[in-house]
Amino acid sequence: MKIPYSWLCDFVPLGTLEFEGSSATPSHELIQHLTDSFNDLGLVVEGVEWVGNGLDEVVVAKVLEIHGIEGAEKIRRIVVDAGEAEPLQIVCGAFNFEVGSKVPLAKVGAVLPGDFAINKRKMRGVESFGMLCSTIELGLGQDKSGLMILSDDAKVGSKITDALAIVPDVVFDLAIENNRPDANCVVGVARDLAAWLKLPFVAPTVPAFRTVSPSESVRLTGVEVRCPDQCDRLLVALFDSVNPKPTPRIIIDRLNLAGMRSVSPIVDISNYLMLELGQPTHPYDADELAGGVISVRLADRGETVVTLDGTMRTLGLPDVRGRESTDVVIVDGSDNPVGLAGIMGGEESEIKESTSNLLLELAHFTPMTIARTSKRLGLRSEASARFEKGVDPRILEVALARFSEMLGQLPAEVVQVTKPGANDTWEIDLRVSRVNEILGTAIDSEKVSSLLRPIGFDTEDLKAGVLKVTVPTNRPDVMREIDVIEEVARHYGYRNIDKIRPDSKFVGALKPLQRIRRQLAFLAVGMGFYETWSATLLAPGEQERFGDTGAFLEVENPLAQEESILRRSLLPGLVRALRFNVNRNEDEVRFFEIGKVFSVFEGEINETERLAFLLAYPGDAVTSAMSVFATISDFFSLEKVSILNRYELDSVKRDLLDENALAESWNGLHPTRSAFLVANGCIVAQVGEVDRRALAESGVHHDGRVGYLELDFQRVTSLIPPPDVMTPISQFPVAEVDLAFEVPDSVSARDIEYAIAHEASEHIVSSKLFDVFRGGSVRSGYRSLAFSVRMSALDRTLSDSDISGVRARCIAMVESRFGAKLRG
Amino acid sequence: MPQLSLKEIIDKVDELKGYFSSSLRDAEDIDRLRELESEVLSKKGSIASLNKQLGSMDLDLRQAAGTVINDARAQMRADYEAVLARHLAAAREKELEAEKLDLSEIVSGSDFHAGRFHLISKTKSELEDIFIGMGFAVEEGPEAETDWHNFEALNIPPYHPARAGQDSFYLKYGEPESMLLRTHTSPVQIRVMTRQEPPIYAVMPGRVYRRDTADARHTPVFHQIEGLVVDKGITFANLAGAIETFTKAIFGPNIVSRLRPGYFPFTEPSAEFEVTCAICEGAGCRTCSNTGWIELGGCGMVDPNVFGAVGIDPEVWTGFAFGFGIDRLAQMRFAISDMRIFLDNDVRFLRQF
Known part of the structure; x- marks a missing residue:
């Protein structure tokens, strides 16, 4: 909210603060002090704008001559008439004017906004007696095109403030939080500020007219509130034969400074009061209203009204959650809607220049009503923003009195309808001990009272450490003891509260999974991978491109369709990252990412964490992807993982997998050059090549074969064996035996390697696949797999017969279990 | 085996010393040095066989001749070690020169790549x-x-x-x-x-x-x-x-x-x-x-x-x-x-x- 300093001064005597030069125009020190005060109060200053200040020595000048300066391209020598006896010579860097233009001249001695002092200067040997100014330098705008060009009728030599009719002021741009409905107006801000600065608060004028109920009235008997739960107070006033004077200059200036435009005398008064008091008022042309009255009621289902912005609004519909509408309309005497209550008036009864008889609506709507209608219609206005947050129900009379005062005319008749209790204050018991328990302070009840009273909270000491606090009606946000404590804290000053470090009862530590996640990340970085963070939201069809047709989650209200689908896998994001870099000639990348993926299975959202690696460089990165897994497996001593080539899925191998394993989001790799890593019936990871066709469709033009590995973080960690005692190491020599088998293509090499190492004999220390070949004497459908098997015993050197025994057992096991045959 | 006089022993020792010394000087490589060591100083070498010939001498003579032989052996051993050390040092120097590697020419990141955390x-x-x-x-x-x-x-x-x-x-x-x-x-x-x-x-x-x-x-x-x-x-x-x-x-x-x-x-x-x-x-x-x-x-x-x-x-x-x-x-x-x-x-x- 933008609040001019001068307006605040109507309600709090800021000029009496002891700062140098704090008379008509505030000093920088005062404004800084006020800025700090606002921040301390939680009315955050987002900007301070000096308007028309520092312009005392700025006059209208007429350009007489323009000359270049030798050796200078960016400045010129200008001769101007500034209304003095002799023309003045000025050096100027702007080019947007010509001889005859009228421009502002800051004379020597001027101090422009921002404490910019103008002195006599010499540039390139040319003397300059002042500065020709832009709007920015004068604090009058943001026009960067050059000098401010004044109108031709500006009087040469006159003060710029006179020529432009500028009244100096300072505007504070305050961010008002949602729990400060009282501060959505000048008076509310002034009250808070006065309390903080320990200055008196000058309340606005009090009503000086009589209100009656509609039944007691003469011409407003038809006024009704048929939905008191949504509108608990209504004042309707009639002003006959209005003849408003043009809006005074000071009102226009203040409206402008607050960010509103002057429209017409009546509308200006209405807007001015909304800014000053926080109360929206709505003027109608009484002659355009059937029956000359208004009433308030809930909208009928499907009822329409054309609002001031010319849009037809359909009302009375349930919201997205299916809740019944609480849209409220203002209707005329024939029950026809003439406005959308609290949000925007209707087109038909809008006041016009010709309006003679005026009907003024002042209402108090409950915040939720306005919030719901405003949200459903996507229609917000200055009025709705205030009603949504809560307006003071007691301000209606004040607003009407001010309206009457500014219009210069008393209302002919005023009626009011008030729901019982709507005007009541409420009381809260405040335990002083609780204040100190929450804030960590040591203040007594007297101090608490002294902090609350200046902001309108009445207090009564009930003794025994309890204060009865009466909350003013402009603070609907303060409903509980804790809310009062916040007010105490605010006016005590957050900065005055000690800083005491809390003493945790615990020893901080990462949880086991978090530690493993970090280890995995370190391992990945150690293997040379760069960590990426790719977007969670993908475009429709982006996953299908990789052959992933599983059920996904979708955003109901995306910003753009390209970001509407929740990723089922990290692959599309990593491919995007690859594309980004390949397009910038970085075609050698090793990426890893840890992140959440989302899918829907049997109607349930399944959110899991994945770890993915993408490798791309000229050549074949697929085997490297596999060795990344091997490295991880090795580092964490993972329990047995089987490799299930994707092309084998239809074969008997399928029984390795649980029924639903393939319904998960493990798709997207090359159909014949990828595999699932399987343990306990579940897919733990997938590895292989990113399908080049999908890459091409994704706009990635890469020559190499792109390798990819994606792991389910939880499942991989579940394969990490619990810590075990040390395995004894043999002190005796190790014997090494090489065994080559002819093995059917359908059998996994890794399964054999694992079986030899773990299941053939206790003497076998390790087995390692070291050669694979097809063809030659090997039958088709088979390949030769050669393993190097190391063996030893803890208690002795293995004898030749021991070794041949182990070898024989090993061969027997592999042949019988895997349908393999030892090669000669 | 004929009885040798002390003088004959001394002469033989001197002769051997002369031979060993000139051979050391002429030796071209470490292999030749080791050959020479084996030929003269080893348990089956010339000095050892000379020593064996003392067996039949009188005790007094034998002691005197033994001293002569032992002194000569120690002297030759020392000479040998010195020459060998020189040869080894030269060989090492030659090897180092041949293996010289300019590590500034090694392409970084060719074997290992450092990754990065985001x-x-x-x-x-x-x-x-x-x-x-x-x-x-x-x-x-x-x-x-x-x-x-x-x-x-x-x-x-x-x-x-x-x-x-x-x-x-x-x-x-x-x-x-x-x-x-x-x-x-x-x-x-x-x-x-x-x-x-x-x-x-x-x-x-x-x-x-x-x-x-x-x-x-x-x-x-x-x-x-x-x-x-x-x-x-x-x-x-x-x-x-x-x-x-x-x-x-x-x-x-x-x-x-x-x-x-x-x-x-x-x-x-x-x-x-x-x-x-x-x-x-x-x-x-x-x-x-x-x-x-x-x-x-x-x-x-x-x-x-x-x-x-x-x-x-x-x-x-x-x-x-x-x-x-x-x-x-x-x-x-x-x-x-x-x-x-x-x-x-x-x-x-x-x-x-």
Whole structure:
């Protein structure tokens, strides 16, 4: 909210603060002090704008001559008439004017906004007696095109403030939080500020007219509130034969400074009061209203009204959650809607220049009503923003009195309808001990009272450490003891509260999974991978491109369709990252990412964490992807993982997998050059090549074969064996035996390697696949797999017969279990 | 075997010494030296066989001849060792010269490549470690969250004005607007408080989503870290102390923090916290818009309504919560002009951190 300093001064005597030069125009020190005060109060200053200040020595000048300066391209020598006896010579860097233009001249001695002092200067040997100014330098705008060009009728030599009719002021741009409905107006801000600065608060004028109920009235008997739960107070006033004077200059200036435009005398008064008091008022042309009255009621289902912005609004519909509408309309005497209550008036009864008889609506709507209608219609206005947050129900009379005062005319008749209790204050018991328990302070009840009273909270000491606090009606946000404590804290000053470090009862530590996640990340970085963070939201069809047709989650209200689908896998994001870099000639990348993926299975959202690696460089990165897994497996001593080539899925191998394993989001790799890593019936990871066709469709033009590995973080960690005692190491020599088998293509090499190492004999220390070949004497459908098997015993050197025994057992096991045959 | 006189022995020894000495001098390589050693000095060499011939001599003579032979052997051994050492040194020198390797020519990264952590995750780990040091646990929660956890339990009922400031991505799932991508990490507070009895000292980092059009300072996807303390006797002063502690840990000892009133539905009293601008240390610069302060995040005392939603008695327990943006922190510390670079994954950016 933008609040001019001068307006605040109507309600709090800021000029009496002891700062140098704090008379008509505030000093920088005062404004800084006020800025700090606002921040301390939680009315955050987002900007301070000096308007028309520092312009005392700025006059209208007429350009007489323009000359270049030798050796200078960016400045010129200008001769101007500034209304003095002799023309003045000025050096100027702007080019947007010509001889005859009228421009502002800051004379020597001027101090422009921002404490910019103008002195006599010499540039390139040319003397300059002042500065020709832009709007920015004068604090009058943001026009960067050059000098401010004044109108031709500006009087040469006159003060710029006179020529432009500028009244100096300072505007504070305050961010008002949602729990400060009282501060959505000048008076509310002034009250808070006065309390903080320990200055008196000058309340606005009090009503000086009589209100009656509609039944007691003469011409407003038809006024009704048929939905008191949504509108608990209504004042309707009639002003006959209005003849408003043009809006005074000071009102226009203040409206402008607050960010509103002057429209017409009546509308200006209405807007001015909304800014000053926080109360929206709505003027109608009484002659355009059937029956000359208004009433308030809930909208009928499907009822329409054309609002001031010319849009037809359909009302009375349930919201997205299916809740019944609480849209409220203002209707005329024939029950026809003439406005959308609290949000925007209707087109038909809008006041016009010709309006003679005026009907003024002042209402108090409950915040939720306005919030719901405003949200459903996507229609917000200055009025709705205030009603949504809560307006003071007691301000209606004040607003009407001010309206009457500014219009210069008393209302002919005023009626009011008030729901019982709507005007009541409420009381809260405040335990002083609780204040100190929450804030960590040591203040007594007297101090608490002294902090609350200046902001309108009445207090009564009930003794025994309890204060009865009466909350003013402009603070609907303060409903509980804790809310009062916040007010105490605010006016005590957050900065005055000690800083005491809390003493945790615990020893901080990462949880086991978090530690493993970090280890995995370190391992990945150690293997040379760069960590990426790719977007969670993908475009429709982006996953299908990789052959992933599983059920996904979708955003109901995306910003753009390209970001509407929740990723089922990290692959599309990593491919995007690859594309980004390949397009910038970085075609050698090793990426890893840890992140959440989302899918829907049997109607349930399944959110899991994945770890993915993408490798791309000229050549074949697929085997490297596999060795990344091997490295991880090795580092964490993972329990047995089987490799299930994707092309084998239809074969008997399928029984390795649980029924639903393939319904998960493990798709997207090359159909014949990828595999699932399987343990306990579940897919733990997938590895292989990113399908080049999908890459091409994704706009990635890469020559190499792109390798990819994606792991389910939880499942991989579940394969990490619990810590075990040390395995004894043999002190005796190790014997090494090489065994080559002819093995059917359908059998996994890794399964054999694992079986030899773990299941053939206790003497076998390790087995390692070291050669694979097809063809030659090997039958088709088979390949030769050669393993190097190391063996030893803890208690002795293995004898030749021991070794041949182990070898024989090993061969027997592999042949019988895997349908393999030892090669000669 | 004929009896030799002492003189004959001496002559033979001298002859051998002469031979050995000239042979040593002439030896061209280490192999020849070793041959010579074997020929003359070894157990089967000339000296040894000369020694054997003393067997039949008189004891006196034998002792005298033995001395002569032993002295000569020691002398020759020493000469041999010296020459051998010289040859070995020369050979070593030759070898070193031949094997010379200019390591400046080795292409770095040809065998091993250093990877990099993403700046966000590096910052996140650093923050986690600071809070672990303060005795906090690290807690996590889902990104696809219920409206109840994300809003209602945090004292933000439907149509609450605070919802407008956290425009949400709702999911097409279940009842309309019942599931969404969490707009902050605060729902993890709710999850922690519903599954754990106080005392609680925890931080909750994670990815969050807001329906904001991306610009230099906003991305629809970003990261926050949230802190929650619930214990007996926790006060606003403790909140201020916690913030002072961790901001100093992050930015250094010259940084101070300050609180000013703010508003969050889930805390009361609420505050925004600011720290001395780390770029200018308070002097005023562009980063802090010449205020000397940088706004870092929000905080406050846990609202009794939030305790009510999770079944914690606010008369027994009090607590505070705070939160701030990890991306924003990294942006500020490393003067990153446009936040959107965090999701580009440009290797030229990634390799800088």
